[in-house]
Structure formats: C-alpha cells, structure tokens
Amino acid sequence: MGSSCRPRHLSILMATLVTGLIGTACTTGGGVTTQPAPAPAPDEQVTVSVWSNFAHRELNGLNKVLDGFRAKHPNFTVESQGSQDDDKITQAIRGGNPPDVAISFATDFLGQFCSSGAWQDLGPYLERDAVDLDQIPDAVRDYTQYKGVRCAMPLLADVYGLYYNKELFDRAGISGPPKTLSELREMAERLTEFNPDGSIRVAGFVPDLKFYNHRPQMLAPHWGAHWQRADGTSGLSADPAWREFFTWHKELVDFYGRQRLSQFLASAGQQYSADNAFQQGKVAMMIDGEYRTAFIDEFTPDLPYGTAPFPVADDQPDRYGTGYTTGTIIGIPRGAKNPGAAWELVSYLTTDTDALVELANSIKNVPTTKSALTSPKLSVDENFRTFLEIFAHPRLVSSPASPNGGAYVKFTEDFATRYLSGEVSDLDEGLRKLDEQINAHNELSGN
C-alpha cells in the first residue's frame, strides 16, 4: 500500500506545483502605481537606466542631452543603453527587470503599453507637477495616450512631407512641387525615365505601398481616409477615400508595369543607407520624414532637393499643408526601480525647452512642445522648415493606437500588395474582407 501511495502523492505534488507555476507564469511582478512616487532628495544618490533604440549619431545626441540633465542634477547617475528595440523593452518588462525609463521609436505598442499597465500611467505625475499639456499639439497628445490613459510623453516627433529632386524637375521642365494628387500623378509620369531596354532609370513617384515610407498610414491622410468607424471598428470599406487611395496607386502601377516596377524596387538601395534611391537620384519624388534631411546632409550633401507638404485629394484643397505625424515616445515601465527619479528625467526630456531643442537639432526631429518649436535656438533650414509648418497645421493626423502592435497596418499593407499586383479584382469586396480580418484580430486581443 505504502509504495503505491507514493507515486500518487508525487503526482499530486507535481500537479500542484505545475498549476501554481502556470498560474503565476508570464505575469510581471510589481503593481501599477496610482500615486506618484516622490522625487529623490537633492542629496540622495540615484541611478536611472534609460533604454532607447538610438544608435551611432543619434545615441550620441541623446547622451549629450542626458549630460545636460546630469549637470542640473548632480545626484543622478544616468545609464543610457542604445539599440534597445520595442521587443527587448517589452521582454524586460515581462521579465520583471525593466529599465527605469524606456524610449520607443514608434507608437505601435502604445495601446498595449497603456491598457495593460506595462508603462505606468503618468497622469498622477502630470497632475502633481501641474504640467501644461496644452504645450503639446493635439495630434501628438493623441498618439501618446490610449483610451484616456497617458502612459507616455512625446519625445520629438516625426512629420512626413514630400521630398523632390530639383535637378530632375528642371530636366522635365517642371517648376514646382505638386499640390494635388492629379498633379502628382501627372508629374510622376513626366519625371519617369526609361532605359533603352524598357527598364526604369528614374521613377517619378513609386506607387508601391511597401517602398520606404510609402506606407498607408503616412499616405492615406492626404486622401482624407480614416481607419476606423465611429464605434472604433475597422472602417476601410465604409470610407470612399480608401477606394480612391488604392485606385490611384493601382493606376500608377499600371503605368510603370508591375514587372518593371518590381525590378526597379529590387535595386533601389536600402532605406537608411547612402544608397537610398532618392538620395541617388533614382526617384524624383517621395514621402518621408523630416529626419531624411539629416541623412541627406550626412550621405549626399550636394543633392539638389526641396521639401513641401504632400499633395492632397483634388476635392479637398483645404487639407494642403498638413500631413501625418508619429514619433518617439518615452515612459516609465511597470517595475521600474526608481519611478520617482525616472519621472524627473522624463519630465526634463519632454518639457524642458532647451533639452528638446538640443535633441531636435542633434537628430533632426521636430520638437514636441510649442515653446521648443518657436525657440530661436532651434536650427532650421529651408527644407526642415517645411516640416515645422506641417506640424503646426491644425489638421495634423496620426494613426489610431491599437492594442495589438498595429496589426491593422500589417493587414492593410498585405491587402495593398495583393491589390496592386492584380490579385484582387473586386476592391469593395476586398476592403470588406479586410475590415473583417482586422476586427477579428482585434477581438482576439479582447477589444
């Protein structure tokens, strides 16, 4: 009897152990703060770790600004770690060993960060310190909060506009950048040059929706297209602007020929390298962020280029001058060891005018407070000024935050690829199925 009972006891013990382990698995330690942690006393030595995905030139720029913070707060030691992407930050939070301050390049994860409490609610800190959020433009305030929870602050913004090659414009006899989409289409065709064998030598404008930053979220606002219905469900099939958007691109793809365009794209060079097709004069016009001005300065300073707001739908001329914005965000992860000290640094980086201006000048991003935007210390040349003006436009647009890492963008890009390659014959039906796909995926995330 005794021996037959032992395995049973062992089984019960193992089952209990496994159940307990499973029950506690994959959940991070540390609760969500509802009261703001106090700032460290001036004589208290604290160490704050900062993770960002900056590297090389941009990481040096951030570290210089952090040096400025240390000069003002001698009791702080700041450990800055670059090349930490969102995956690593998320895993560190899941593992219960996050940095005190996390910086993310994209807002894709913001919905999840805020709704799950992975990034702490900054509301109590903002309230305690009476931070004036009106200093931040509306669109930027939108993309740093999710359903009323502000778990991030904006740390510089990316604004998207049109880049055009002046030399190619002169060669084609075009005097200035397009303002409407029909002008863009016409100029794209005039600017395109073919080799004797029929291949594309210079593309006027690339209509592929995975080319560099020619992505739906950057382009669609210029057609006036909206991602969601009023109830928050996917609304691509309900908005005729999306139909116009996809049709416009398909017609331009047909002008080039899918095969020739694919061949051209294959040799277009890597996006963030010296071989970028616009920088090499192989593309006459493209949409890109303000940071491209820094890449051009670094890699091809002699490139004769100009910038302008991206053209808008012919029947919506009042949209001209605005564009899409997203940006770098900064927050305090759940489980941060020194949240009070972390907030001091977050507050400095996101609200101190000189710090923001210094960082903006260094990495050529748009500062995110109104006072920094008007600071005389902000270095602004003719091309960069375009993006400041777009940023100041009252109809600036950002993407809706999602709870699943921006899955809707992936599905839309997939659909665009299929439609532009001719796989989808019924656009309306395709958009309806795309809505279903996005909604089903959102339901999977419990939303």
Added chain:
Amino acid sequence: MTATLERPAAARRVGAGTGPGRRRLRNRLTVLAFVAPAIIGFLVFFGYPLLATIFFSFTRADGLNPPVWVGLRNYVHLFVNDPVGRTAALNTLWLALVLTLLRVVFALGTASVLVRVRTGVGFFRTLFYLPSLAPPVAATLAFVFLFNPGTGPVNTALRWLGVDSPPGWFTDPTWAKPSLTLLMLWVSGELMIIMLAALLDVPVELHEAAALDGAGPLRRFWHVTLPSISPVLLFGVVNSVILALQFFTQAMVASAVAAGSADVVGNSKTLGYPGNATMTFPIWLYQQGFRQFNMGYAAAMCVLLFLVSFAGTAVLIRQMRNTSGLGEAR
C-alpha cells in the same frame, strides 16, 4: 544464464518493511538520485513549458497580466479567421516537403560525388562544408545581394547567358521560397558530411558481391548503398523536417533586405516580403506572441506546431523502420 534478482515470494513477504525493504528503498533512492538531474531537466525545460503552453493556448494572455480563460477561441481563430496564419502554415508545409526532399537529395548527391574523388579530397570536402559555417544572418545577407534581380551577379550572369527575364528571386512571390531553399542547400554542408561518413561506412565487400552478381552502379546504389545508410537518411529527413518547421532567421532577414529595410527587421512592412511569400509559421507565431501581444494565440500555434512535428516525426520513423527493417534489429 538466468537472472538471480528474483527471490522467493516468502522471502519477499518476510522482508517487507524490514532490512531488505529498507535496502530496496535505498537502492531506489540511489537510482533516483542518479537520474534526478535528467528528470529535473526534463520537467523544467520540457514538461513544465509544454504544460504551460497548452494551458495558455486556452487563454487570452499578453505576458503582462494574468491570463483570461477563453476556451477554444484561439484555435477557432487559427483555423477560421487568420488568413495570414493559413498562408504561413502553407509556406512552412511547402518548405517541409520541398526543402526536406531537396536537402537530403543534395547532401546525398554531393556526398556520393565526394566519396569518389581521389585527388584533392580535403580541399573539396572543405569547399562544400565551408558555407555551413557562415552565421545565418551573414549568409542570408550575402545570398540576397548575390541574387538581387537588378544588380546581383547571378542575374547579370544569366543575362549574359541570354536569359532575357531572369527571376526576381527574393523580390518575387513566386521565387521567394525557392530562393530560400537554394540558400539552405548552399549551407547544408553539415548533413553532407554526415552522409559522406555513412557512405564511407558501407562495406566494400557488399558492393563487390553485388557486382559479381551482375548488379550495375544504379542497382548497387539502390539495393546496397541506400539500405546500408537508411538510418542516416532517416536522420537527414527528420532533421530537415524539423529545420523547415522551425524556419525563422533566414526568412526574417531575407524579407527585410529584399524589402529595402535591412535595418528594421521585423517591421510590419518587411514581414513575409514579398506578399507573405516568406512568412513562415514560426515567424507569424513570434509576431503574435511578442509583437502583437497575443501570447495565448501564439501558444495555440505552438501546440499545433508541436503536434504536427510530433506526428510527422513519428510517421517518418515508423515508415523508415518498416522499409529498412530497423525495428527487427532491436
């Protein structure tokens, strides 16, 4: 020889709970102590993760908060509502079939040639083995640049040879998976070396006897060589199937480079480029679990992948035993 471990039943009854009983318990504990590291390792690194994965597959979990029980919803979504998951599964199945077949045939073919080389043996073996030492990311980067349809030397050579429209390789949905397969064949030196060792192990006298019986080279290969190396072939097939089912790094890197964004690997626009042709099941699984916060859904995908791997391997081993008589040898 007869075993002497059995004792009379009377002796066992008398010994229960007394001296011999304690000795037996001590023996068992000693055995347990010796196998404990293996048992603990198995439970910690396989048993517990497997049970946890099965549990999470029935929940909505994000890895940040306590999971919520959702029953079969993740499995329903996987089979009904996820076209990308379906594409990823088909791509992986394609790789499991085509890559496995070609990898085993290529490794065996190369080894069969190398086994006949008489001069420069070391040089040629090193030459064919060397690519498998290249780190996967570096090998993939190099391969994608070599096969760049516009500027790569492969298409330049093809055009020079008179091919008007050479393939788009990694940028063409039709050619993306064959291109990945070519890459994997290039780095299959490890399997080739194992096959070579197996071929060198085939007894020469068997070949001689078959030759005396009038068997030609093909018949000798079919009736002598293949049965002799069948355990190694089985290993090659199982190894290649598992490689295909876990295919991740090369597809992830190749898609990003081909999309023109090598520095933003994993970005939604590069995943599966072109047109999800390089989207494999493990990549979509990773995307769900670690980037879209659907850890419960990713767990359901894991369970499915585990079941397919397990069933596939079991079928292969059973089939191979039946054809080679391995079962009888035990």
